[in-house]
Amino acid sequence: AAIEKGNHRHYMQKEIYEQPIVVAQTLQTYIRPFEQQVALPDMTFSFADVPRITIVACGTSFYAGMVAKYWLEQFARVPVELDIASEFRYRQPVLEPGGLALFISQSGETADTLAALRHAREQGQKVAVVVNVPTSSMAREADLLLPTHAGPEIGVASTKAFTCQLAVLAALAARVACEKGKLSEEEEKDIVLHLTEAPAAMNAALAHDPDIEAMAPLIAKARDVLYLGRGPDYPMAMEGALKLKEISYIHAEGYAAGEMKHGPIALIDDNVPVIVLAPSGPLFEKTVSNMQEVQARGGKVVLISDAEGLAQASEGTIATIEMPKVHPLIAPLVYAIPIQLLAYHVAVAKGTDVDQPRNLAKSVTVE
Ligand code: G6P
Numbered sequence: 470a471a472i473e474k475g476n477h478r479h480y481m482q483k484e485i486y487e488q489p490i491v492v493a494q495t496l497q498t499y500i501r502p503f504e505q506q507v508a509l510p511d512m513t514f515s516f517a518d519v520p521r522i523t524i525v526a527c528g529t530s531f532y533a534g535m536v537a538k539y540w541l542e543q544f545a546r547v548p549v550e551l552d553i554a555s556e557f558r559y560r561q562p563v564l565e566p567g568g569l570a571l572f573i574s575q576s577g578e579t580a581d582t583l584a585a586l587r588h589a590r591e592q593g594q595k596v597a598v599v600v601n602v603p604t605s606s607m608a609r610e611a612d613l614l615l616p617t618h619a620g621p622e623i624g625v626a627s628t629k630a631f632t633c634q635l636a637v638l639a640a641l642a643a644r645v646a647c648e649k650g651k652l653s654e655e656e657e658k659d660i661v662l663h664l665t666e667a668p669a670a671m672n673a674a675l676a677h678d679p680d681i682e683a684m685a686p687l688i689a690k691a692r693d694v695l696y697l698g699r700g701p702d703y704p705m706a707m708e709g710a711l712k713l714k715e716i717s718y719i720h721a722e723g724y725a726a727g728e729m730k731h732g733p734i735a736l737i738d739d740n741v742p743v744i745v746l747a748p749s750g751p752l753f754e755k756t757v758s759n760m761q762e763v764q765a766r767g768g769k770v771v772l773i774s775d776a777e778g779l780a781q782a783s784e785g786t787i788a789t790i791e792m793p794k795v796h797p798l799i800a801p802l803v804y805a806i807p808i809q810l811l812a813y814h815v816a817v818a819k820g821t822d823v824d825q826p827r828n829l830a831k832s833v834t835v836e
Contacts, residue, residue: 478817479813479817480623481716481813481823482823484624484629485675485809485810486675487620488628488632488675488805488806489675491618491619491620491629491632491633492629492632492633492636492667492668495619495633495637496664496665496668498618499636500640500661500664500665505662506661507643507657507660509613509615509640509641510613510615512612512613513613514612516645516648516649517648517649517650519547519567519568519595519645520567520568521548521549521550521565521568522548522549522568522569522645523550523557523562523570523571523594524537524538524549524550524551524552524570524571525553525570525572525582525589526553526554526582527554527574527581527582527833528579528627529575529627530574530627530630530634531573532704532711533631533638534573535707536635536701536705537573537638537639537642538551539704540638540701540798541642543642544642544643544646544651544652545645545649545651545652546649547649554581554582554584554585555581555836557585557588558588564589564592566593568595569594569595569596570585570590570595571599571641572586572597572598572600572607572611573599573600573638574599574601574607575602575619575622575627575630575631575634576601576602576831576832577601577602577605577606577607577608578602578606578607578832578834579833579834580833581836582607583606583607584836586598586607586610586611595613596611596612597612597615598613599615599616600614600615601616601619601622601630601633601634617633617636618633619633622831625715625716625825625829625831626712626715626716626812626829628805628809631708632671632805635801635802636664639798643661660798663796663799664798664799666795666799667802667803670793670799670803671806673793674792674793674806674807675806675810678810680791681810684771684788685811685815685817685818686818687788688742688771688815689717689719689818689819691719691740692719693719693721693722693736693740694721694741694742695721695724695737696721696724697729697743697744697745697746697756697759697763698726698745698746698747699726700752700797702748702756702800702804703723703725703726704723705804705808706723706724706725706746707723709746709811710722715826716812716815716816716826717815717819717821718826726747726755726756726759727759729759729762729763730762734762737763737766737768738766738767738768739768742769742770742787743760743768743770743771744811745763745770745771745772745773747760747772747778747782748775748778748795748797749775749777749781749794750800751797753774753778753781757781760782764785769787770785770786770787771786771790772786772788773804773807773808775791775795776791790811792804
């Protein structure tokens with residue numbers, strides 16, 4: 470059947486709004502509801518024997534991989550290496566025998582990622598893929614196929630495929646941790662519980678769409694925008710910047726909040742909006758102190774946090790976006806929503822072609 474936009478003005482908007490449903494659909498296939506355990510498809514090898522995981526992807530899928538690196542190292546204590554596919558292929562990476570190479574791709578056809586997959590296989594790695602198109606080349610060539618169930622994604626800028634990738638990767642991290650003996654049954658149940666809370670939290674985030682739309686004209690005037698975050702919010706900051714560049718053509722950079730002082734702070738003046746992703750939690754105070762360094766130099770800060778965080782740190786910001794208070798594990802799935810909506814509304818305000826941005830292709834099958 471033809472894919473319709475329904476009540477939405479653009480496919481991207483429709484796909485942003487579909488996320489709670491498709492993430493729930495995806496999670497359903499990775500969770501046993503009664504046992505509250507993570508379930509992966511049948512495997513020909515055990516994660517217990519995997520000494521190292523190498524994650525390779527491009528674009529938005531790469532940022533999903535970067536979030537997964539934080540999770541896998543935190544929960545499973547397994548060393549994770551991460552690279553973009555076009556670099557991985559040619560830098561003669563040292564791959565440990567018995568290692569697992571994990572490829573993430575919406576299309577399953579991105580030329581650089583597919584070539585990286587073949588290279589890893591030739592080097593004796595086991596190959597796992599997280600893909601949205603189950604009939605794709607990458608799906609066919611994998612030892613372990615982990616599908617996302619986002620449904621067809623039409624907007625060139627990836628949204629729902631990204632959050633579904635995160636859902637699968639969180640389940641994978643929990644499974645690897647169990648098999649490596651790093652997670653008790655109780656801890657696994659706890660992770661499963663938080664994952665199942667994600668769709669409702671994503672809905673709560675979508676409810677703030679009007680606030681985001683209202684502040685979009687402010688950002689649309691900017692020539693440069695910075696995104697800051699720490700921990701898993703660092704890749705999310707980069708994803709936020711990528712979304713904005715892709716569809717609004719505004720120059721944007723994502724930075725680790727603590728790295729600001731080593732360069733980008735030189736850019737700060739009152740023309741550069743700085744969007745800070747800071748859920749309350751263990752890293753909150755640190756990120757806020759980086760944010761205050763920006764404010765002290767006249768930077769215009771937009772703070773995205775939960776009620777608790779906003780109550781502590783809204784002073785001096787030019788705008789805030791409230792997110793529901795969530796467990797740190799699912800924060801990336803929830804904070805994806807405001808960064809996508811912000812890019813969307815800024816692009817609409819600028820009148821760019823949201824679904825078909827200039828110079829970009831949905832699936833890049835050339836090197
Ligand atoms: C293109 C798209 C991006 C996407 C990237 C990787 O550049 O415009 O949105 O993130 O390819 O695509 P993949 O299908 O491998 O996830």
